[in-house]
Amino acid sequence: MAHDPPRSPLAPAAFPAIPAVAGARLAAADTGLAGGGRRDLTLIELTPGTAVAGVFTSSRMPSAEVDWCRAALAATGGAARAILANAGNANAFTGAAGAAAARASAEAVAERLGCSPDEVLLASTGVIGQRLPTEPITRGVDRLRGELAGDAWEPAADAIRTTDTFPKGAWATAEIDGVPVTVAGIAKGSGMIAPDMGTMLGFLVTDAALPAGVLDRLLRAANADTFNCVSVDGDTSTSDTVLLAATQQADHAAVTDPGDPRLAAFRDALHCVMADLAAQLARDGEGASRLITIRVDGAEDDGAARRIGLAIANSPLVKTAVAGGDPNWGRIVMAVGKAGERADRDRLAIWIGGHLVAREGEGVPELDEGPLAAHMAGREIELAVDVGVGTGAARVWTCDLTDRYVAINADYRS
C-alpha cells in the first residue's frame, strides 16, 4: 500500500507463521472505512460453544463498542461466536447513534452466522466523534463470510492497524493434562488516525477447553504483566480491548479452577504470547527509534513496581534522553521520585545496559561512560532500578520520544 508509513526500525523481520487454531477462522477486507486501499475490517468466526473473556479500557469515556462488549459478556456469561473489528472509525463519543451503529454491526454478523447479537463482540479504532456508517460494515461482513480461513492471521492483524507500521502476531503451544493446545494472538498498538488517538486492541484465540470464568482470571493476570506494562505516551484510548476466546476443541480433561497446576504451562504460553505482542506494541510506538525495557525490583509490591516502571516509561525526559543516546540516570532518579510509591533514596540502585551507574543515594564515582555510550547507541535499551524497600518486581516496555512522534501527532492536518 503506497501510503503506508515506513516500517519501524524496531519491527521484527517477518510476521510469524501462526498455525490455524481449531474452531476459529479469520478474514479481512477493505470496506473503504479507513479511506480505501487497505484492509480495514476483520472477522474472527468462532465455533459454537466458544468461551470468551475480555478486559477493557479504564477510560471514563468508553467507545460504543466497549459498552457493547461489556454488556454482551455480562448477558452471555462469556459465550461468543464472532469478533468483528474495524479500523478507520473509533465510534467513540458518538452518543445514541454510536450505540445503534454497534448494535447494527453485531446484528449483521449474528444474522449471517445464525447466532444471537450478544455473541458477537466488537472493536473499533480510528477517528473519534464521527458516526460509524453501518452499510460498509454490513457489506463487508457479507464478503468476509465467504473468505474465512484458519490461518489468515496476517491479513487479520493487518486490517486492525491504524498507523501501526507492521502487523503484530504471536503464538505458542502448551500442554494441558498432556494434551497439546495452541494460543495465538494479534494486536494493534498506538497509531494515529486523523484526527484522533490510537487504540490498543488484542485478540487471542486458543483451542483449549476452558470455561469463561477460568479464561477471565488467566487473561486478567497475564494482562496485568503484559499489555498493562506497555506505554508509548501515557495516553489511554477510549477503545482499548483485549479478548481471549477458547474454542473448546482440544481434547483434554475439564479444568474449572484457574489455579489448577495443570494450567501452569498454558498460563506461561498465554503470558509469552501477550508479552511478545506487548513488546511489539512498544517497538511500533509512534516515531520510535529505540525499544526501552525497564526492570523494577525492590518495590513494596508488584503493583508498586509496575507504577514505578510506568513513571519511568512515561517520563518525557527519560524518553528524550534515550532518543538522544544519553545515559542520563539522573532523570531516572527523578522519575522514581515522582512515581508516588515508596522508594529509599539512599538505597536506590540504577543499571543501564547492565552497568551499575548509581547506588546508595549517589552516582558511581569515576564511572566509565564508554560501555554506557555503546549500549545507548543500540536499538534495544535496558534500564533497571532497585528501589530498596521490598520484593515487588515488574517489567515495563516503552520506546523513546523522538521528533517523529511530535511530527506525526502535530502535523497530521498540515
Place this chain on the structure above:
Amino acid sequence: MAHDPPRSPLAPAAFPAIPAVAGARLAAADTGLAGGGRRDLTLIELTPGTAVAGVFTSSRMPSAEVDWCRAALAATGGAARAILANAGNANAFTGAAGAAAARASAEAVAERLGCSPDEVLLASTGVIGQRLPTEPITRGVDRLRGELAGDAWEPAADAIRTTDTFPKGAWATAEIDGVPVTVAGIAKGSGMIAPDMGTMLGFLVTDAALPAGVLDRLLRAANADTFNCVSVDGDTSTSDTVLLAATQQADHAAVTDPGDPRLAAFRDALHCVMADLAAQLARDGEGASRLITIRVDGAEDDGAARRIGLAIANSPLVKTAVAGGDPNWGRIVMAVGKAGERADRDRLAIWIGGHLVAREGEGVPELDEGPLAAHMAGREIELAVDVGVGTGAARVWTCDLTDRYVAINADYRS
C-alpha cells in the same frame, strides 16, 4: 549572554518594575557554578524577625537542599534570615556529601549575617548527581553581602534560571486592616541544564506582619491553585521549592487566624502574584510555541477538577495537537476519560476558544471550523470542559509540545 537560548515567543514584553519590600534585600553574582558568563547565585537577606513558610517537591528523591529546608523550618518554627539559591548544580542524589555541602552553604551565610544556620534556607537547581563545590558558594556569598539592594529583583530572578529563556517576576499590593502591604515574587521554571531536569523554584517576600503558621496556610492554599496547576511535561523535579517570607515591617494589627476576613485582599494579592508566575512558567516551557489555559468545571470537587485539568495538560496527544494548530477535541475527550476522576460521558461539554465543539456525548453537528482554526492559530489557547457531575472547578496552565522540546532534551550532548 551569547549562549542564551532565544527568548520564548510567549515571554512578557519586560520584567515588571517590582518595588523594594521593606526588610528584604537581594543580590546575585556569577560564581562559575553554572559554567560562567551568567549570574548563578542569589542571596535574599531578610530582616531579623522574618517569618517564613515553604512547600516542597513531592518527590521521594528530594535534593539535599529540600531536606535542609524541611529540617530548618521544623527547627525554627518558621524563622528565616536568608534564602540562598544557586543554579548549575542541583545537589540532588549526592548522598552524605550533598548534605554536608548544603550545611556548609548555610553556615557560610549564617556566619556572615550573624544568625543560626537553620535560619538560612537553601535551593539548588541544575545538574543532578554531581557534588556541589562549596568554595565558589562561600566566595560568592562574600561578594553578595556587599551588593545587597532592595530592588534587585531582576538580577535575582535572572540568577535562578537554568535554561529559562526569561527571568520571571510579579508583584501586587493589598491592604491588611487598612495598612498597605506588598507581595513580590520571582520564580524559575522548567529548564534543562546538562545533563538533567529542571526545577520549579519560587521565592515570595511580603512586608506583612504575619506569623509563620498563617503564612503556611495561605501559601499552601495559593500554591494548590497556582504552581500546582502548571505542567510542562508532567515530570516532577527533585528540588521544587516555594518559599514565602514575611518581614513583619508593615504596621498593621496582628492577624493570627489564616481565615481572618482582614486577610481577604492579601490572600487575593498572593494568589495573583503566584498565578502570574505560574502562567509565566508555562509561557517558558521548553520549546513552547503556545500557552494553553485549561478551565475545568462540573467536577466532583476542586481536586478532581485539577486532576482532570492536569490529565489534559499532560497529554502528549493534546499538546501535539495544539502545536499543530489542530482543534482536536477528541483528544480532550480521551484525556478526560483517562484522568481517573468521575465524569459523565453523556453530559461532557467542550469549548475551544469559547466555541462549543462537543456536548451531551457527541460532537456539535456541522461545526464551523473557521473560528476554531483562527483561535488555534494564535499564541494563547483556551480549552474548557464541563464534565457534568458536580461543582468542582480548576484552571491549569501548560504549553504545547513541539519538536523543540524533543530537540532540547534529546540533543543536549549531541
